[in-house]
Amino acid sequence: MATGKSGAVQKWRSDKLSHLGSSIFAEVAGWKEEARTNGHDIIDLGIGSPDQAPAPEIREALSAAVLRDDSYSYPASKGSAVFREQAAKWMSWRFGVDVDPGEELVSLMGSQDGLAHLALAVCNPGDLAIVPDPGYPIYSGSLAIAGVKAWPLPLLAENDFLPDLDSIPDEVWREAAFILLAFPGNPISVTADYAYMEKLVALALKWEVLIIHDLAYSEMGFDGYRPLSILQVPGAIHTAVEFHSFSKSFNMAGCRIGFMTGNREAVGALRELKSNVDYGVFNPVQEAAVLALELAMRGDGRLEVAPLYEHRRDMFVQALAEEGWSVPGPKATMFIWAPLPEGFCTGQSGRSRQFAQELLLKTGVAVIPGDAFGAQGEGFVRIALVEDEVRLKEAARRIGGFVRAL
Structure with missing residues (x-):
C-alpha cells in the first residue's frame, strides 16, 4: 500500500490475487508457526514435497x-x-x-x-x-x-x-x-x-x-x-x-x-x-x-517411487484405523483424501478448516483442509505421505488422540 501524488491511498495489488488458491498454504504456515511457538514438534503432512532425494x-x-x-x-x-x-x-x-x-x-x-x-x-x-x-x-x-x-x-x-x-x-x-x-x-x-x-x-x-x-x-x-x-x-x-x-x-x-x-x-x-x-x-x-x-528406461525398477508410497499408504491407513479413524487408501499418488471423522460435524462450511487448524495447534500435525481445493472439498482433509515410517506412525498416534477427544 502506498500514497500517490494526490495523497490518496493506493493498493498495489491486483484483484486477481484474491482468486488464487495458494493463500491456504500461507495460512497453514501461520498455524505451524503458532504451534511451534507453543512447543509442538511439527509433523508436516501438508505440502506434497517428496522427502527423498534423486538417485x-x-x-x-x-x-x-x-x-x-x-x-x-x-x-x-x-x-x-x-x-x-x-x-x-x-x-x-x-x-x-x-x-x-x-x-x-x-x-x-x-x-x-x-x-x-x-x-x-x-x-x-x-x-x-x-x-x-x-x-x-x-x-x-x-x-x-x-x-x-x-x-x-x-x-x-x-x-x-x-x-x-x-x-x-x-x-x-x-x-x-x-x-x-x-x-x-x-x-x-x-x-x-x-x-x-x-x-x-x-x-x-x-x-x-x-x-x-x-x-x-x-x-x-x-x-x-x-x-x-x-x-x-x-x-x-x-x-x-x-x-x-x-x-x-x-x-x-x-x-x-x-x-x-x-x-x-x-x-x-x-x-x-x-x-x-x-x-x-x-x-x-x-x-x-x-x-x-x-x-x-532401463526398466530395472531401481528409480521407481511407487513402492515406497504404497508401503506408506498401507502402514498409515492401518495405523489410523487402529487409532479409531478409518480412511480410504488411495490407488495412486502421495495423498490421502480423508473424510472428517465421526464426531466432527460436517454439515457446516468451514469445518474442514477448523479441523485442520485445531489438529495442528493441538498435536503439531499439519494437513490441508479440503475446501482449499474447491467447494466440494468441504468435509475432507488432504494428508501427504511425505514423512518416514516412524514419523507417520507418530502422526497417526497424535491424530488418534485428537479424534478420540472429539
Missing part, C-alpha cells in the same frame, strides 16, 4: 554439469533438443505414444509453470474452461490470471470421485475452450480406465474442446495400477495435451523441470508465450533430467 547418479550428473564453464548461457525456452528428444523417447517407452519432440513437446519449470500459463496461451479473456472441483489450486488460479471463467465439474463420493462427463450441459461443451482433468488427481487420487478416456476424447473432438491432462503422478500407481496417458487414445493428439513432472516421479521437486506434450497448436502457443516470459530451465537441470529418463 545418486542424477545428483552427480547435475553436480558435474554445474561445474562446467559452458553451462551458464541462456537455455532455450522450449527446452534443449536433447531433453525434448529424450522426453519423447520416454513417452514411447512408457506409454507407446509417439510425439514429435520438435513440434509436440515443450520443457517447463515444473508442470505448475505450464498449468499456470496455458490458459493465457490458448484462451481469450471471457472464455470458459471446465475444471474439477476439488482440484489442484492452480487449475482455477490460472483461469483467474487469464480472465477465463471456470465451470466447476464436481467430483462426488457417490461417483467414486470420477468426473461425470454426462452431467456437463451441451451449452457448456459448446462454449468451453478446454477441459482440465487429472488421472490420478490431486487432491483426490481418482483414476480413470481406457474406456473413460476414449469417451472423453470423443466428446472433446465432437465439441472441439482441448483436453488438458495433468499426469504429474504417472509413476505413483499402486496395487498393479499403471496410470494411462490420454495420448494413448487414437485421435487424442488432435485435441489433447498432457503435463509430466519430474518432481514426484524422480524426487526432483526443487529442480523445477517438467514438460507438456500433445497437440502441436497448443504446444506452440505455450512455447510462444513462454519465450516472452522466461529463458527456460537451467541446462544442468535438463541434463540431470535426461539421465533420469535414461535410467528409468
Whole structure:
C-alpha cells in the first residue's frame, strides 16, 4: 500500500490475487508457526514435497554439469533438443505414444509453470474452461490470471470421485475452450480406465474442446495400477495435451523441470508465450533430467517411487484405523483424501478448516483442509505421505488422540 501524488491511498495489488488458491498454504504456515511457538514438534503432512532425494547418479550428473564453464548461457525456452528428444523417447517407452519432440513437446519449470500459463496461451479473456472441483489450486488460479471463467465439474463420493462427463450441459461443451482433468488427481487420487478416456476424447473432438491432462503422478500407481496417458487414445493428439513432472516421479521437486506434450497448436502457443516470459530451465537441470529418463528406461525398477508410497499408504491407513479413524487408501499418488471423522460435524462450511487448524495447534500435525481445493472439498482433509515410517506412525498416534477427544 502506498500514497500517490494526490495523497490518496493506493493498493498495489491486483484483484486477481484474491482468486488464487495458494493463500491456504500461507495460512497453514501461520498455524505451524503458532504451534511451534507453543512447543509442538511439527509433523508436516501438508505440502506434497517428496522427502527423498534423486538417485545418486542424477545428483552427480547435475553436480558435474554445474561445474562446467559452458553451462551458464541462456537455455532455450522450449527446452534443449536433447531433453525434448529424450522426453519423447520416454513417452514411447512408457506409454507407446509417439510425439514429435520438435513440434509436440515443450520443457517447463515444473508442470505448475505450464498449468499456470496455458490458459493465457490458448484462451481469450471471457472464455470458459471446465475444471474439477476439488482440484489442484492452480487449475482455477490460472483461469483467474487469464480472465477465463471456470465451470466447476464436481467430483462426488457417490461417483467414486470420477468426473461425470454426462452431467456437463451441451451449452457448456459448446462454449468451453478446454477441459482440465487429472488421472490420478490431486487432491483426490481418482483414476480413470481406457474406456473413460476414449469417451472423453470423443466428446472433446465432437465439441472441439482441448483436453488438458495433468499426469504429474504417472509413476505413483499402486496395487498393479499403471496410470494411462490420454495420448494413448487414437485421435487424442488432435485435441489433447498432457503435463509430466519430474518432481514426484524422480524426487526432483526443487529442480523445477517438467514438460507438456500433445497437440502441436497448443504446444506452440505455450512455447510462444513462454519465450516472452522466461529463458527456460537451467541446462544442468535438463541434463540431470535426461539421465533420469535414461535410467528409468532401463526398466530395472531401481528409480521407481511407487513402492515406497504404497508401503506408506498401507502402514498409515492401518495405523489410523487402529487409532479409531478409518480412511480410504488411495490407488495412486502421495495423498490421502480423508473424510472428517465421526464426531466432527460436517454439515457446516468451514469445518474442514477448523479441523485442520485445531489438529495442528493441538498435536503439531499439519494437513490441508479440503475446501482449499474447491467447494466440494468441504468435509475432507488432504494428508501427504511425505514423512518416514516412524514419523507417520507418530502422526497417526497424535491424530488418534485428537479424534478420540472429539
